[in-house]
Amino acid sequence: MRRIARIHRPSAALAQCLQAPASTPQHTAACRAAAATAATCLQRPRDFSTTPQRPFHRSGRRAEKSSPGEKASREEAATRAADAQQQQQQQQQQQQQEAAAEQLLEAYEPDAADVEAEEIETDLVLPPEDLAVAQREDELAADGVTYKPANTAHDLMVVGGLGGWFERDEHWGASKRYAGFAPTRRVADPALLELNVRRAVAEALAAAAATSAAGDGKAPLLTGLWERGGREDAERALGLRLEVREDGAVGLVAADAKRIARALRWDPDAPESSVAAPGEEVGKQQFSPDEAREIVRTWDEGWKKISLHDTQLKFAVTKRVLQLTGHPIHDSKLLSIHTAGHLVALLVKPEPPTKVAEALEQQGELAKLPNVRVHATRRTPIHKHQEVGRWKVIVEELEKRKIPATGDGGIGRFVEDKWMRGPRLPKSERKKRRIQSTMSTY
Template structure:
């Protein structure tokens, strides 16, 4: 007979089970008393979940309290900073001076006065006007805009050129002399090492400066650089007359300095070598253009100025070729009617006039009448119908 170990699924008594668990865990054992009981295990999970939720809620509330404390501290700091800035601005406003009256170039005859207040009127012998006849009459500013003294000298327009656009010089010979003077003056300024003076505004000098500039001899080195072959004293005289401080020489408009006839004689006596003077340097070209514009009123736009390479090309740019003579002008000169092959009529010559001159118009008129065709004009003919077809009206 074989021996078998006794096995039973009956649970052990509670006291024995607890005792064994305490021995294994050396104290109170975690978990339910009966791990095989599903109800006890579910209750334990719910308790654990409730504890986790309570801990999360407590942590969230603690974070909210900390955030509120930080926001409150920042708000207090902002309020304090704003208060300090406001106090500083108020202090600066008090320190500021009373604003001055803005400068005006408009000249008034009398000083600006303010009307007295009520307290000041009590001390004054003021009589109130009851009717319009009792009011004091004030002088009206009649002809204010026609007065020459209404604006100060700083408000008067002062153009750069000595001549208006409508009065610019157009005579070719006078323009050539102006370009010759401008080139000589610019080269003299450069030769003395006063390149900064090329940007300044020069005086509109008189005849003496023109004569000195025409006598100045301009040369070139082997490298093509411009130089002056005269003494430095001659150059200094020319440059000193250009400065704004020079007052010994009489100034005036360039066209009044020399006449067209005299300019023609001087141009014919000059050699043509100065026309080959290079103007490749932008500063030199700008100074020459500025001086010519100041003397003559002839302005060259940037597009044309870029193509200028020599003094001759600059002259060709500012000197406009003469316009061809119109027929009306030629007739007014009484030269055209004197030619044998020219006839002058008081109206436009039509094709009928030409046919009448050769004697064909009489024959043409008879042939047109035989065919019932209009001799002159087409007012009696119906209007063309093609336009109505195109527009859809017919």
């Protein structure tokens, strides 16, 4: 059976509030409270139901809940308070540290030895200690000197300053200049390149022999930095006797190899070290091109058969070649280098040919063919007639008929033009007539 919902009467407080006059303040508070209660009752349609009310619809639980905006505002206020407190603590701590530092500075008394500091030995050009400072306008007025300010930049006096002092090269010493591993200039002379390759191979073999004699398998001398050396070291390395066998192995004199290996060890503190004089040109050649040609002529071609299959030996040779000549050997070319001759051929490149005949002669492929001949100049039909002996007969027959053998015989290009129009006018006359014909058309 369907139930009819009962409508409750308004509370007595609400009725009393509506009947009371507006001037009485004691009933105003009661009216507001009753109105709030009535509004709350009207906003809950569940209260008009006759069915039992569930616990989660009770008004107490809704009153306990708070909106998300209120929670966010409370959290933001708490965060601000914590930040302000932390900032205040940091300021106090910083003030305490500054006060402690000031106390230490006030209590510090340097020794007399520390006050009179020794001068630093340096090759840098330091700024002058006696600096002339320009006087201010008030100081000039006190001395009775009239000061006239400049109106334009041309009236200003140019004086030196300390701005960019160490940006100038003349203020830096020789020890502060960069001294690279490779020489400043690459070697381009073929004789010097071959001489440096021979020196690099001899020094690498001497270093390998010294390493094997010492019994050190890591070979630090082969992979380490070498001294660039002077002329005496170069002559000693070039004079090393190399006994090349058929398989490319080399025999050395132990005493000579020991001296060369000892000179190769890098010592930056030595008086003759390559780092001791960095102001000079890096990698300056010890021999002139003429001297190198004379030395190269005295060698036989047997040393070019020295094998470079050993990886450590090849690395030492190519690194030394870079240090002496400035030519790096690319990794793609290392696999094609098997002997010292291959390295020389890679570095010493022939001059580019100026003519096609020279290029064909250098290549030598066409000259080997039986049915091909290479000539230095262009071949014409006359050359072919001369080769078979026919040209003399042709010249005689042409002379009988008064025909030139070569050329036009002085007839010129415009012989037919002479026949048709008469002799050719000079260029200036032709230009005048062309201008006159143009004027007449206008």
